[in-house]
Amino acid sequence: MVLNREGPVLVEGPVEVVGDDGTTARSDRFLVAICTCRRSRAYPWCDTSHRRRKPAEPRDSRPDGRSHQNQNQNHDQDQEGEEA
Numbered sequence: 001m002v003l004n005r006e007g008p009v010l011v012e013g014p015v016e017v018v019g020d021d022g023t024t025a026r027s028d029r030f031l032v033a034i035c036t037c038r039r040s041r042a043y044p045w046c047d048t049s050h051r052r053r054k055p056a057e058p059r060d061s062r063p064d065g066r067s068h069q070n071q072n073q074n075h076d077q078d079q080e081g082e083e084a
Helices: 068-083
Strands: 009-012 015-018 024-027 031-034
Touching: 015 031
Parallel strands: none
Antiparallel strands: 009 031, 015 024
């Protein structure tokens, strides 16, 4: 099984999925993509509908732990020092 944060769960087949309502769906494919976003028209199978959602908003923090806001404030302070 392969978990992907932004996409489906990939499972080696054949696979049988039992839904909340007790219905079963079966696939005999060698690799099955199970939908996790619930947008698929072929649910429980993935139809790549997750690709059409809005891109994520940029995060406030950077990998070095500083926030983008702090970076802008430091940049403004640097410019003030250059003008003086």
